[in-house]
Amino acid sequence: MxxxxxxxxxxxxxNISGSEGTFNVPGLPNDEYYWLKVDKDSGNIExxxxxxxxxxxxxxxxxxxxxxxxxxxxxxxxxxNGNEVHEDQIFSTPETQSxxxxxxxxxxxxxxxxELIKKGKTPKEAAIAAEQEADKLLGSNTAxxxxxxxxxxxxxxxxxxxxxxxxxxxxxxxxxxxxxxxDHAEGDFDFIKIVxxxxxxxINSTSTWSSGLIDLKQRYRQRERVxxxxxxxxxxxxxxxxxxxxxxxxxxxxIQLAAGQVAANxxxxxxxxxxxxxxxxxxxxxxxxxxxxxxxxxxxxxxAYFAGKxxxxxxxxxxxxxxxxxxxxxxxxxxxxxxxxxFTFTPRDDRESRTVKTIIKVIKxxxxxxxxxxxxxxxxxxxxxxxxxxxGKRDHPFxxxxxxxxxxxxxxxYTPGGSYMTYGDxxxxxxxxxxxxxxxxPIYNDxxxxxxxDMGY
Numbered sequence: 001m002x003x004x005x006x007x008x009x010x011x012x013x014x015n016i017s018g019s020e021g022t023f024n025v026p027g028l029p030n031d032e033y034y035w036l037k038v039d040k041d042s043g044n045i046e047x048x049x050x051x052x053x054x055x056x057x058x059x060x061x062x063x064x065x066x067x068x069x070x071x072x073x074x075x076x077x078x079x080x081n082g083n084e085v086h087e088d089q090i091f092s093t094p095e096t097q098s099x100x101x102x103x104x105x106x107x108x109x110x111x112x113x114x115e116l117i118k119k120g121k122t123p124k125e126a127a128i129a130a131e132q133e134a135d136k137l138l139g140s141n142t143a144x145x146x147x148x149x150x151x152x153x154x155x156x157x158x159x160x161x162x163x164x165x166x167x168x169x170x171x172x173x174x175x176x177x178x179x180x181x182x183d184h185a186e187g188d189f190d191f192i193k194i195v196x197x198x199x200x201x202x203i204n205s206t207s208t209w210s211s212g213l214i215d216l217k218q219r220y221r222q223r224e225r226v227x228x229x230x231x232x233x234x235x236x237x238x239x240x241x242x243x244x245x246x247x248x249x250x251x252x253x254x255i256q257l258a259a260g261q262v263a264a265n266x267x268x269x270x271x272x273x274x275x276x277x278x279x280x281x282x283x284x285x286x287x288x289x290x291x292x293x294x295x296x297x298x299x300x301x302x303x304a305y306f307a308g309k310x311x312x313x314x315x316x317x318x319x320x321x322x323x324x325x326x327x328x329x330x331x332x333x334x335x336x337x338x339x340x341x342x343f344t345f346t347p348r349d350d351r352e353s354r355t356v357k358t359i360i361k362v363i364k365x366x367x368x369x370x371x372x373x374x375x376x377x378x379x380x381x382x383x384x385x386x387x388x389x390x391x392g393k394r395d396h397p398f399x400x401x402x403x404x405x406x407x408x409x410x411x412x413x414y415t416p417g418g419s420y421m422t423y424g425d426x427x428x429x430x431x432x433x434x435x436x437x438x439x440x441x442p443i444y445n446d447x448x449x450x451x452x453x454d455m456g457y
Contacts, residue, residue, distance in 0.1 A: 012039075012040045012041075013037040013038055013039055013040060013046070014037070014038040014040060014107050014108045014111040014112070015035065015036060015037045015038065015107060015111070016035065016107055016110055016111065021035045021036070021107065022034065022035045022050055022174060022175065022225070022226055023035070023103055023173075023174055023175025023176075024173045024174050024175060025090060025091075025096060025099070025100075026095075026096070026099065027080070027085065027090045027093075027096065028078060028080065028085065028087070028090055029078050029080060030173065032049065032078070033049075033050040033174060033225060033226075034047060034048060034049055034050065034060070035048050035050055035057075036048065036100070036103055036104050036107050038104050038107055038108055038137065039137075040137075042064075042137075043064075043065055043066070043136075043137030043138055044062050044063065044064055044065070045062065045063040045064075045065055045100060045101070045104045046059060046061075046062050047059070047060040047061055047062070047063065047091065047100065048060065049074070049076070049087075050225070058073075058074045059073045059074060060072065060073065060074055060075075060076075060087055060091065061073055061074070061087075061088075061091065063091070063097060063100060063101075065097075065101045065104065065137075065138045065139065066138075066139055068094070068097055070091060070092060070097070072087070072088050072091075074087075075087050075088045101138055103175070104138060105134045105138055108130065108133055108134040108137060108138070109127075109130040109131060109133075109134050110130075111130075112126070112129065112130035112133045112134075113126045113127055113130040114126075116129055116130065123393075172228055172229045172358045172361060172362045172365075173228070173229060174226040174227060174228060174229070175226075175229075176229040176230070177229065177230050177231075177232065178229045178230070178231045178232065178355055178358055178359050178362070179232045179355070180231075180232070180233055180234065180345060180352065180355055180356065180359065181234065181348075181352065182351065182352055182355065184232075184234065184392075188391050189234070189391070189392060190235050190388070190389060190390050190391065190392070190396065191232040191233060191234065191235070191388075191389045191392050192232075192233045192234070192235060192236070192341065192386065192387075192388060192389075193230065193231070193232055193233075193385075193386070193387040193388075193389050194230075194231045194233060194363075194384055194385070194386055195226055195228075195230045195231070195384065195385040196226065196227050196228035196229075196362065196363075196366035196382045196383075196384055197220075197224055197225060197226055197227060197382060197383060197384065197385055197404065198224070198225040198226075198227050198382055198383075199380040199381065199382060199383045200214075200219040200220055200224070201219075201380070202214055202216075202219070216403065216404070216440060216441040220404060227366060227382050228362040228365065228366050228382070229358065229359075229362050231359055231362065231363075232389075232392065233341075233343060233359075234343070235388075236341055236342060236343055237342075238340070238341075238342065239341075239388070239399065241337060241339070241400045242337065242338075243337060243443060244335040244337075245331065245333070245334050245335055246331070246332040246333050246334070246335055247329050247330065247331055247332065248329065248330065248332050249327055249328070249329055249330075250327070250328060250329075250330045251325035251326055251327045251328075252325075252326050253323045253324055253325050253326055254323065254324065254326075255302070255305065255323060258287045259287075261283075261287070262280065262283040262284055262287055265279065265283050266279050266280045266283060301316060301319070301321065304316045304319060305323065334442035334443070334444070335442065336438055336439050336440075336441075336442055337402075337438075337439045337442075337443065338408075338436065338437065338438050338439070339386070339402065339405065339436075339437045339438075339439075340434070340435065340436050340437070341434070341435045341437075342432070342433070342434050342435075343432070343433045343434075343435075344416060344430060344431070344432055344433075345359075345430065345431040345432075345433060346429065346430045346431075347423075347427065347429075350423075350425060350427070353423065353425070353427035356431055357427070359433075360412055360431070360433065363407070363410060363433075363435070364410065366381065366382040366384070366407070367381050367382070367407040367410055368381055369381050381406070381407075383404050383405060383406050383407075383440060384404065384405050384406075384407055384437065385402075385404055385405075386402045386405055386437065387401075387402070388400075395454060396454075396455075397453060397454045397455065398455055399455055400455050400456070400457060401454065401455065401456060401457045402437075402439065402457075403439045403440060403441055403443075403457065404439070404440050404441075405437035405438060405439050405440065406437065406438050406440060407435060407436070407437055408436050408437065408438050409434070409435070409436035410433075410434070410435055410436070411432075411433070411434040412431060412432070412433055412434075413431070413432035413433075413434075414428050414431060415428075415430075416430050416431065416432030417429075417430055443457050
């Protein structure tokens with residue numbers, strides 16, 4: 001049977017660029033990610049399969065949300081649980097099309113809300129207008145069926161349709177949100193946003209050694225893949241930053257300086273080992289003559305100095321004299337920042353219990369190294385993006401930014417109150433979770449912009 005013809009998406013579209021707009025599709029492999037373009041005129045939804053690299057993403061097909069017709073351009077097959085599945089089979093089902101339309105609604109609402117706020121609308125006005133735009137393009141029957149709105153009055157897009165505690169089959173997967181406490185999702189609250197992302201190595205396996213190292217910002221700008229649910233966690237006491245650099249005492253006495261000059265002259269001497277050895281001996285004698293001259297006392301001190309070095313004893317010091325060390329504090333290099341967070345989760349109902357359990361599992365899974373099929377090597381664990389959000393919608397202007405971090409320590413205390421207590425279904429009444437992060441790269445001078453409106457790094 002021939003597939004229906006659906007008008008292609010062209011011109012101006014709604015879409016969320018980068019990792020924030022990608023999601024998994026139920027029934028397809030978890031390492032396959034998709035994103036959408038929604039035509040601003042027709043409402044047709046273009047489905048894209050994300051690939052690693054630049055300009056390599058492929059169009060799967062175009063869905064008409066009003067008729068359910070879908071035309072395919074690229075149809076890949078995968079093995080899932082030992083069975084071969086095709087993209088056209090999955091995307092043709094009513095369940096998947098409903099899921100895609102829901103994702104498209106989120107894309108429209110996110111884009112339109114941000115667009116209208118920039119034009120001077122209040123967050124509430126922008127959110128209402130964005131919902132109306134989504135209704136116009138997709139039909140009101142695609143709206144969120146929850147009794148709670150998917151957009152609160154301050155413009156924070158909750159994506160209630162896909163909050164993981166309401167969609168067990170999607171819990172913890174990319175494209176889902178985990179919000180704790182859940183009642184904060186509807187209020188004017190600040191959050192710590194934590195997103196697990198795929199680690200991008202400094203050296204590209206497909207490039208040559210001569211290509212050099214890839215800058216951290218460039219690596220994650222070119223290739224960033226979300227590998228788990230986006231977590232919105234409450235602000236906790238102890239939010240701080242500590243910047244340190246490594247300075248240390250270092251000495252360079254006149255004898256060491258002279259020896260360094262001899263070594264440099266020897267290295268610059270053309271020829272083989274024989275010629276270099278000859279130069280070294282000649283330069284050493286000349287240097288001693290320059291330092292000591294005809295002074296027998298200085299020659300005696302030099303003899304005592306080198307004799308002491310040979311037997312690891314301070315012979316010169318026993319004569320009541322030391323060589324001036326020219327001690328100075330010198331810069332050795334930058335240091336990496338670390339961040340620690342201690343959360344206490346106290347679920348108040350079964351939904352929050354499932355949310356907390358999923359948060360813990362997402363973090364544990366992301367920080368664990370990945371086994372390769374050959375069992376000789378391991379793949380690097382995922383890393384994390386951390387942001388402080390003000391009112392759940394924008395970077396906090398008075399708290400520091402954080403570069404991608406590795407999770408170096410994770411501790412869960414199932415009895416933080418000192419006693420074992422559970423609800424009727426067995427879930428714990430409280431969880432103590434500690435996270436220790438280390439930034440992947442130090443902070444450099446050009447990372448801090450004085451006239452920027454935010455706190456910067």
